[in-house]
Amino acid sequence: MIDTALARLEGWLIVLFLWLMVIFAFMQVLLRGLYTHGHFQWANSLMGLMDWSEPMVRLLVLWLTFLGASLITGENKHIKIDLFSTFLPQKWQIVRELVLSLACVIVTSIMLRVSISYIQLEMEFGGNTFLGLPSWIGQLILPIGFALISFRFLLRTIENGLQIARGREV
Amino acid sequence: MILALIILLILLVLLGLPLFVGLIAASMLGLYVNRVEFSAIPIEIFRLANAPVLLAIPLFTFAGYLLSEGGTATRLIRFSKSVFGWVPGGLGVMALASCAFFTAITGATGVTIIALGGLLLPALISEQYDEDFSLGLMTTSGSLGLHFPPSLPIILYGFVSGVSIERLFVAGLLPGSLMVGILCLYSIYKGKKWGLARPRFSAIEFYSALKGAIWEIPIPIIIIALIYSGLSTATETAALTVAYVLIIKVFVFRELNITQDLPMIMKESVKMVGGVMIILGAALGFTNYLVDAFIPMKILKMMEGIIGSKIGFLLTLNVFLILVGCMMDIFSAILVVVPLIVPLASRFGIDPIHLGVIFIANLGIGYNTPPVGLNLFIASSRFDRPMVRLYRATLPFLLLLLLTLLFITYWPALSLFLPSLLTH
Numbered sequence: 319m320i321d322t323a324l325a326r327l328e329g330w331l332i333v334l335f336l337w338l339m340v341i342f343a344f345m346q347v348l349l350r351g352l353y354t355h356g357h358f359q360w361a362n363s364l365m366g367l368m369d370w371s372e373p374m375v376r377l378l379v380l381w382l383t384f385l386g387a388s389l390i391t392g393e394n395k396h397i398k399i400d401l402f403s404t405f406l407p408q409k410w411q412i413v414r415e416l417v418l419s420l421a422c423v424i425v426t427s428i429m430l431r432v433s434i435s436y437i438q439l440e441m442e443f444g445g446n447t448f449l450g451l452p453s454w455i456g457q458l459i460l461p462i463g464f465a466l467i468s469f470r471f472l473l474r475t476i477e478n479g480l481q482i483a484r485g486r487e488v
Numbered sequence: 489m490i491l492a493l494i495i496l497l498i499l500l501v502l503l504g505l506p507l508f509v510g511l512i513a514a515s516m517l518g519l520y521v522n523r524v525e526f527s528a529i530p531i532e533i534f535r536l537a538n539a540p541v542l543l544a545i546p547l548f549t550f551a552g553y554l555l556s557e558g559g560t561a562t563r564l565i566r567f568s569k570s571v572f573g574w575v576p577g578g579l580g581v582m583a584l585a586s587c588a589f590f591t592a593i594t595g596a597t598g599v600t601i602i603a604l605g606g607l608l609l610p611a612l613i614s615e616q617y618d619e620d621f622s623l624g625l626m627t628t629s630g631s632l633g634l635h636f637p638p639s640l641p642i643i644l645y646g647f648v649s650g651v652s653i654e655r656l657f658v659a660g661l662l663p664g665s666l667m668v669g670i671l672c673l674y675s676i677y678k679g680k681k682w683g684l685a686r687p688r689f690s691a692i693e694f695y696s697a698l699k700g701a702i703w704e705i706p707i708p709i710i711i712i713a714l715i716y717s718g719l720s721t722a723t724e725t726a727a728l729t730v731a732y733v734l735i736i737k738v739f740v741f742r743e744l745n746i747t748q749d750l751p752m753i754m755k756e757s758v759k760m761v762g763g764v765m766i767i768l769g770a771a772l773g774f775t776n777y778l779v780d781a782f783i784p785m786k787i788l789k790m791m792e793g794i795i796g797s798k799i800g801f802l803l804t805l806n807v808f809l810i811l812v813g814c815m816m817d818i819f820s821a822i823l824v825v826v827p828l829i830v831p832l833a834s835r836f837g838i839d840p841i842h843l844g845v846i847f848i849a850n851l852g853i854g855y856n857t858p859p860v861g862l863n864l865f866i867a868s869s870r871f872d873r874p875m876v877r878l879y880r881a882t883l884p885f886l887l888l889l890l891l892t893l894l895f896i897t898y899w900p901a902l903s904l905f906l907p908s909l910l911t912h
Contacts, residue, residue: 332758333751336550340734343543343727347720372540380537382546383769386762387508389755396506397763399815418505425513429529436530456537460530 321473324466325392328385335385339378342371370448377447377456384463391470412485416478419471426468433460493517507820511770518777532776533769540723541647542768546761547726548638551733552594553757555704556603558743563701564589565607570697574689577679579615580625581672583608587626588633588668589708598866601630605870616684624881627867628671628889631852634818635664635845636708637715638729641818643722644768645844648775648826653722657715658910659841659903663849663896670888703736718910764819771823784831791832801836802897805829806850813854814861821851838900845903849896853889856882 345368352361390396406414440454447453494517501510515529536542555561568582575581586608590600605626612622634641637657646653679686698705707729714725737744744750778784795801812821826847833843855863858879868875896902 329751329755333754336546336754336758339543339546340550340727340730343547343723344731347724347727350724351720375543376540377537379542379546379765380534380769382758383536383762383765386758386760387766388762390759390763393759395759395763396508397767397817397820398504398506399502402503414503418500418503421500421505421513422509425509425516428516428526429512432526433530436527439527457530457534460533 321392321470324469325389328389328466332382332385332389335378335382339375339382342368342375346372346375373448380456381459384459384466388463388466388470391467394474412478412481416475416482419474419478422471423468423475426464426471430461430464430468433457433464437461490517490521507816507824508766508770511767511774511824515770515773515777518774518781522777522781524777524780528776529773532773535772536765536769539647540721541643541653542765544638544643544723544726545640545765546758547723547730548593548640548643549761550754550757551726551730552590552599553753553760554730554733554737554744555593555707556590556599557749557753558737558741560704560737561586561590561604561607563697564704565604565611567697567701567705570690570694573687575676575679576684576686577675577677578686579612580617580621580675580679583612583625584629584632584668584671584675587629588636588664591629591631591633592636592639592708598630598862601626601863601866601870604629605867609871616682618678618682620877620881621678623867623871623873623878624883624885625671625675626871627863627878627882628856628885630863630866631818631855632668632671633664634848634852635660635667637711638722638726639848640764641822641848641851642844644764644819644822645826645847648771648822649830649840649844651840651844654715654718655841655907655910656844657722659845659907660848661906662902663845663892666895666902667849667852667889667892670892671885674884674888703740707733767820768823771820771827774824775827778827784828787828788832788835792835795836798836798838799898801832802838802846805833805846806893806897809847809850810854810857813851814857814859815854817862818848818851818855821854822847839904841907842900842903846893846897849893853886853893856886856889 346365349361349365349368352358353365387396402414437454437457437460440457441452444453444457447456497505497510497513497517501507512529516526519526519528564586565582568585569579572578572582572585583604587600587604590604594600609622609626612625613619633639635657639657639660642656642660643653645651646656710732711725711729714720714728715722720728738746738750744753791801795804809821809825812825816824829847830840830843834840855861858864859875864875864878864882867873867878
């Protein structure tokens with residue numbers, strides 16, 4: 319339930335961020351082209367007014383990366399070396415899934431903790447990025463992203479564990 | 489203790505641990521041994537937000553996904569059929585050309601086999617092409633055209649190795665054409681041998697197919713012209729391409745609806761981007777550790793003792809990369825292997841641009857290599873044929889590509905001639 323609601327929210331954010339990225343990246347190229355090849359002075363001043371959009375678009379790359387990675391975690395479609403999924407007998411598949419998702423929970427939760435302390439440090443000593451925003455706002459996606467990803471891996475672990483437990487009873 | 493953890497991690501990765509988790513865990517182990525704070529990892533991941541080059545990846549991916557929806561594939565196929573139809577084996581040539589274009593814009597992600605395979609395979613078989621030939625052709629074409637702009641693997645290679653992306657694209661032009669060309673010749677040879685029907689070239693059909701695809705044919709030409717002329721960087725070209733594709737798909741053809749289709753396509757392309765770029769972030773952390781711990785230097789020392797000559801190094805590299813290519817997808821392979829290989833290669837006097845061309849060619853071929861090449865899996869599920877059948881069907885194509893690989897690897901001028909003409 320929470321998972322579907324989260325996925326919907328992530329979907330909305332993805333659409334919003336990708337639109338922003340496309341529009342501002344295009345406007346930057348357009349203005350730069352107008353100025354360098356058409357020598358329009360107004361294009362240059364407009365570019366000056368929009369100087370915040372370049373770091374914003376670059377930051378959106380990172381935010382979209384984590385949102386996309388979180389969504390494919392839910393769908394279990396992360397890139398992996400796929401040697402055994404076809405060769406292993408059915409009975410062992412589920413055990414394998416459990417072990418793997420458990421390992422993922424451990425690693426991504428450590429990353430969650432590490433990125434929280436990274437943000438705390440940045441809140442104290444970090445500078446500003448575009449539009450006078452403090453830089454830790456942009457970096458917030460690291461803890462948010464790892465929280466989402468480890469939450470999804472945790473759900474998967476529980477699901478796999480339950481499946482094995484039920485299998486034993488039968 | 490640490491050794492046990494390293495072995496456990498390798499086992500888990502081979503069992504199918506998501507690669508980004510494996511890479512993060514590996515950097516954690518390394519940092520732990522060197523007694524460095526783990527906060528080095530988020531700092532490296534955050535570098536994803538500081539590289540203008542990387543913006544090209546989500547933009548080109550989105551453009552590719554937009555193009556794979558709606559009627560673009562059908563229109564392009566009709567057009568290339570009207571151009572190549574009269575050549576013996578022309579339908580095969582046309583299939584190879586269309587697939588190379590699609591793979592260049594979507595990367596070797598299986599999109600080509602999935603989006604074009606369903607149209608091209610029945611077309612080939614209905615024109616009396618041998619079924620094994622058609623299957624082999626469609627499977628191989630899933631990783632053909634990776635050298636052409638705006639190929640994402642090239643952009644990633646440039647980013648990781650620090651080589652100019654624009655120069656890499658120029659360098660890949662001849663080797664990429666050689667790979668596509670040799671398969672086209674094979675198709676022509678087969679077409680002649682089987683005495684297939686050759687429709688006459690029809691000016692009327694050509695004209696009407698051209699009119700149908702008039703908005704889409706310029707896309708690869710514009711991308712290539714912009715990048716090769718140095719008029720705009722890869723990233724700027726990506727921004728222009730997306731805007732152009734959006735406009736023609738939404739307003740000219742009215743195939744895609746802004747409120748319904750676009751959000752879905754956006755989500756799909758961001759998922760693909762997320763899957764690749766999260767590995768990139770994790771790989772940046774891992775590479776940082778490797779460099780700090782002088783690992784490439786250590787490997788270099790070790791290899792120098794075993795491999796003496798440039799030829800020996802290249803040969804080992806070819807075999808190694810094909811093995812990597814058949815186990816990993818091309819993006820992760822570049823991210824994991826390039827930082828290790830680049831210092832080695834420069835020690836043996838190999839130009840980093842030539843190395844990039846070899847890399848992409850090798851990994852693309854690895855996609856078709858039994859038993860676990862990725863193209864074989866995708867084609868097996870898309871065309872509903874057993875894997876063993878596809879092993880046999882792709883074999884002649886695989887051998888031809890290996891032949892071109894030899895040319896590409898041992899004839900550096902093929903890759904380096906065009907970039908040497910560039911002045912900027």
